[in-house]
Structure formats: C-alpha cells, structure tokens
Amino acid sequence: MYNSETTLRAELPSSRKLMRSTILAALSAAVILVTVVQPAEYGIDPTGVGRVLRLTEMGQIKTRLAAEAAVETAGQKPAAEPSIAGITVSNPQPASPTFQTATPEATPVAAAAQPSSWRDEMSFTLKPGEGMEVKMRMKEGEKTVFAWAVEGGMVNYDTHGDSIGRSISYEKGRAVSSDDGDLIAAFTGNHGWYWRNRGEADVQLVLRTRGEYSAIKRVK
Known part of the structure; x- marks a missing residue:
C-alpha cells in the first residue's frame, strides 16, 4: 500500500509543470485570437497573418454589415460607408x-x-x-x-x-x-x-x- 501511494505521488505533475502548461495554453490562445479570430470576425490584423490566410477581408465585411445594421436599428442614415481594404463605397x-x-x-x-x-x-x-x-x-x-x-x-x-x-x-x-x-x-x-x-x-x-x-x- 505504501509503495502504491508513493508511485501515485510521483506521477502527479509538479506545480512548476502545471504553471508552465497554463502559460503555454494562454500564449496559444492569445496567438489564435490575434492571428485568426480578430481578422476573421473584426477585420483587425496587426500581424498580417489574417490577410495571408484571407480572413481579414471577411472580417471587414462582417464589421461593415454589422455597422449598417446598427444604423438601421437606430433609424439613422450613415454619412459615408466604411471601406474594405482601402476601397470606399459611398453609394x-x-x-x-x-x-x-x-x-x-x-x-x-x-x-x-x-x-x-x-x-x-x-x-x-x-x-x-x-x-x-x-x-x-x-x-x-x-x-x-x-x-x-x-x-x-x-x-x-x-x-x-x-x-x-x-x-x-x-x-x-x-x-x-x-x-x-x-x-x-x-x-x-x-x-x-x-x-x-x-x-x-x-x-x-x-x-x-x-x-x-x-x-x-x-x-x-
């Protein structure tokens, strides 16, 4: 019984390993957020990876349509249309x-x-x-x-x-x-x-x- 308990304690990860795993998971989530989620959902691409993966344009379109929907809900007419990758559509x-x-x-x-x-x-x-x-x-x-x-x-x-x-x-x-x-x-x-x-x-x-x-x- 004593040997069995010693073996189980030896197999448990140390606090340092748990902390390292937690930090790696947080860094991975941050990378995915910046390179994939932000470009695809909001058109924000600080690293340029979203444009290479063709996600930034989709996010810009989504953001623009969401802004138009908000204007419609408020009963207002937008003064100018936002642009997609530098191309402005005014009509x-x-x-x-x-x-x-x-x-x-x-x-x-x-x-x-x-x-x-x-x-x-x-x-x-x-x-x-x-x-x-x-x-x-x-x-x-x-x-x-x-x-x-x-x-x-x-x-x-x-x-x-x-x-x-x-x-x-x-x-x-x-x-x-x-x-x-x-x-x-x-x-x-x-x-x-x-x-x-x-x-x-x-x-x-x-x-x-x-x-x-x-x-x-x-x-x-």
Missing part, C-alpha cells in the same frame, strides 16, 4: 462597370429560375442575425452568370472579391430579396457574396451559377 448600391443587373422587374422566383442551364445550385438556411459567404475561384476577366433569391424575408449582401494584397466590393444592398446578373472578375482570386439575415425569422436562400470559374464553395 449604398453603386453602379459597377463589371456588374450588370438583369431583369429588374423579375420576381425572386423568376430571377432564380432562369436560365435553365445552371452549372451549380446551392441552398442555405440563415437564422436571424446569421451571415454566410460563398466564393468562386476566378481568373481576371472571367465571367459568371448568377441568380439568387430569398424566401421568407430579406437579407443584406455584399458582392466582393479578394486576393493576396487586393480586394474589391462590386455591389451591396440592404433588405434585398433577390439579385441576378453577370459577375466579371476584376483580378485573379476569390469572388462571390456575403449575406446576412437581419430579420426576425429564418430565411431560405438559393444561389444558382454558371460560367467561368474553377471552384465554388461556402466559406462560412
């Missing part, structure tokens, strides 16, 4: 030479139903306050035809592109139920959409695409 729905909106009179269902030869179709459910992003891998000058529609409510959205050291916002909108047109890549990189449900009920979003892109995926 809530600016015209873009590479983004053409088609059939403005079409209903959401009709907008997502034409044309019939879609290459990819993705369907998502967004809960109140939830955001989601879809990106396509495109080369400069490539064109994608798209149509997305929302059932059960409306969303805020940002159509944008990003690459290492570059980003662009093509178009954005608030309280929109559908959109369709052509998306022409301004540079080689990832191009797509970020949506956020600002309503009080779940919404169903359907995205259909076809055209010149090598891959399409949901980011978050």
